Amino acid sequence: ITGGVHRLWAHRSYKAHWTVRVFLMLCNSGANQGSIYHWSRDHRVHHKHSETDADPHNASNGFFFAHIGWLLVKKHPKVLEAGKELSFDDLLEDPVVAFQKALDPFFALFMCFGLPALVARSYWGEHWLNALLVAGFLR
Known part of the structure; x- marks a missing residue:
């Protein structure tokens, strides 16, 4: 920022x-x-x-x-x-x-929640829900 x-x-x-x-x-x-x-x-x-x-x-x-x-x-x-x-x-x-x-706001929502979840899912094999909750919402 x-x-x-x-x-x-x-x-x-x-x-x-x-x-x-x-x-x-x-x-x-x-x-x-x-x-x-x-x-x-x-x-x-x-x-x-x-x-x-x-x-x-x-x-x-x-x-x-x-x-x-x-x-x-x-x-x-x-x-x-x-x-x-x-x-x-x-x-x-x-x-x-x-x-x-x-x-x-769609791009921001993807960058804030979707991309971190996608990285966690793709690189660490996290379940999609765990990836979204932890990487997206709790980061």
């Missing part, structure tokens, strides 16, 4: 070769924290409107809300408005981001 979706895409801190971007996209999908587009959008809005009602994870609403709670509730209308004010054309123009966004 830190080197890819946070620094590369949300902050545009550096440029990366397409192979590095693909690798970081796969890591982001495996982390199952949402698409690069949505994560970066929310993070840019957070920096633009920090600690206001337009901040997606406003810490003024408490520690729990700032870290987890904001993911469990609908976005405040001011967050939605703030997201419309900013341009995310750079994200939409990146074919790696566009690919992941087009397949979201």
